[in-house]
Amino acid sequence: MTIPKAFLKQFRNKRLEQGHPWVYPSEIETIEGDPQGGDVIHIVNHAGHFLAQGFYNPLSQLIIRIVTYSDVEVDENLFFHKIEQAWKRRQWLSEATSCRVVHGEADFLPGLVIDKYEDVLVVQILSLGMEMRRSWIFKALKKIFNQRGIYERSDVSVRRLEGLEERVGFVDEPFDTRVTVHENGLSILVDVAEGQKTGYFLDQRENRAALKPLMTGWGARHGIQVQEEGYPLDAKGKEIKNPFWNGAEVLDCFSHTGSFMLHACHFGAKKVTCLDVSEKAIEMAKANALLNGFLHRTEFVAANAFDFLREQVKDKKTWDIVILDPPAFAKSRKVLKGAIRGYKEINLQGMKLVRNGGILVTASCSYHLSATLFLNMLQEAAQDAHKVLRLIEFRRAGRDHPVLLGSEETDYLKFAIYEVFDR
Numbered sequence: 001m002t003i004p005k006a007f008l009k010q011f012r013n014k015r016l017e018q019g020h021p022w023v024y025p026s027e028i029e030t031i032e033g034d035p036q037g038g039d040v041i042h043i044v045n046h047a048g049h050f051l052a053q054g055f056y057n058p059l060s061q062l063i064i065r066i067v068t069y070s071d072v073e074v075d076e077n078l079f080f081h082k083i084e085q086a087w088k089r090r091q092w093l094s095e096a097t098s099c100r101v102v103h104g105e106a107d108f109l110p111g112l113v114i115d116k117y118e119d120v121l122v123v124q125i126l127s128l129g130m131e132m133r134r135s136w137i138f139k140a141l142k143k144i145f146n147q148r149g150i151y152e153r154s155d156v157s158v159r160r161l162e163g164l165e166e167r168v169g170f171v172d173e174p175f176d177t178r179v180t181v182h183e184n185g186l187s188i189l190v191d192v193a194e195g196q197k198t199g200y201f202l203d204q205r206e207n208r209a210a211l212k213p214l215m216t217g218w219g220a221r222h223g224i225q226v227q228e229e230g231y232p233l234d235a236k237g238k239e240i241k242n243p244f245w246n247g248a249e250v251l252d253c254f255s256h257t258g259s260f261m262l263h264a265c266h267f268g269a270k271k272v273t274c275l276d277v278s279e280k281a282i283e284m285a286k287a288n289a290l291l292n293g294f295l296h297r298t299e300f301v302a303a304n305a306f307d308f309l310r311e312q313v314k315d316k317k318t319w320d321i322v323i324l325d326p327p328a329f330a331k332s333r334k335v336l337k338g339a340i341r342g343y344k345e346i347n348l349q350g351m352k353l354v355r356n357g358g359i360l361v362t363a364s365c366s367y368h369l370s371a372t373l374f375l376n377m378l379q380e381a382a383q384d385a386h387k388v389l390r391l392i393e394f395r396r397a398g399r400d401h402p403v404l405l406g407s408e409e410t411d412y413l414k415f416a417i418y419e420v421f422d423r
């Protein structure tokens with residue numbers, strides 16, 4: 001069988017050669033053969049020199065998505081080896097038992113996401129080429145993992161761009177979709193059928209761990225004095241029996257499962273307020289606080305963050321640490337401007353709620369908002385809030401979410417920890 005060929009234009013940006021994983025229709029000079037949607041196609045340069053193989057989808061703007069830079073046969077065996085390699089890489093780089101096993105194009109499996117939550121696997125299929133090879137994927141997973149079940153979370157609208165309907169449900173036999181994930185010494189209840197995305201945000205595991213040193217060392221700033229013997233004393237000279245007297249007061253905004261709250265408590269926070277607009281998310285966070293024995297150090301508010309933050313500013317409420325982990329406001333480039341206004345508003349109000357010398361932890365998971373735009377947005381917010389920000393650490397997604405140089409799209413997560421000073 002001869003494989004169809006796509007000849008790229010002679011004068012084009014050498015994006016493929018620079019590591020970009022997609023070919024756009026405008027880059028193609030001509031197509032030889034009669035490829036159908038989802039077929040494998042060879043990508044060659046204008047002179048017919050082989051460059052890569054990919055999945056073809058004439059319905060999509062991403063008309064070819066690169067699968068391999070070699071000319072091996074794209075078959076079930078190749079899929080098995082790719083998925084196995086991806087899993088080995090995760091095991092090599094981390095001891096996490098719950099992690100992203102396959103991160104789409106960055107694992108040279110374009111449009112395929114596989115998350116492992118202990119003994120449950122969640123699969124998300126975002127491209128036609130992958131959709132047509134579903135059975136290869138599931139067979140490989142069953143060979144490599146000893147899972148309790150596989151759940152599909154292809155309930156994302158981008159599938160439409162590939163001509164695909166949304167799809168959710170059990171891949172084989174039904175099972176209990178609730179899983180207790182173990183992360184950084186905590187137990188976190190996740191529901192792979194109900195949770196956001198594939199159930200949980202694995203990409204911030206290392207970022208959550210990075211909160212550790214921030215959560216203690218606040219006693220003196222709260223006017224607490226340590227004595228040679230006996231309990232510490234508060235500003236009025238009263239003995240403090242709370243073992244978390246040196247911990248931070250934290251606001252975890254957009255808390256969802258409460259993963260930041262759990263880490264904050266684990267690392268010694270005195271009190272954490274969780275805020276989310278979704279009652280369901282709040283219930284989840286509460287269940288997780290209970291599971292880890294943190295109920296007495298937590299409180300929960302179901303409200304819209306835009307209203308809540310503004311009200312707290314008006315009421316002159318303050319915290320030692322404010323964490324902002326909003327959803328992707330910019331789902332497309334078209335809405336970027338409005339999204340930036342949203343991010344700025346949240347960050348501006350968030351900064352105002354940080355006590356002088358306290359900490360702002362702020363993230364954005366929207367890849368349309370580049371790191372540069374993110375920093376600009378923060379700078380404008382700081383200016384308007386009359387604050388000076390000093391960076392402690394700027395981080396990205398964890399190692400199980402690799403980033404391809406040459407593909408900005410795979411570099412979506414920004415995570416910054418700042419000290420905030422009054423100006």
Ligand code: SAH
Nearest residue numbers: 254255256257259276277278304305325327
């Ligand atoms: N920090 C979370 C992940 C955040 S996901 C974790 O660790 O799991 C984003 C969350 O923001 C979702 O739970 C969603 O319900 C919530 N959300 C979306 N819009 C909101 C709004 N306007 N106000 C408050 N919460 C909102």
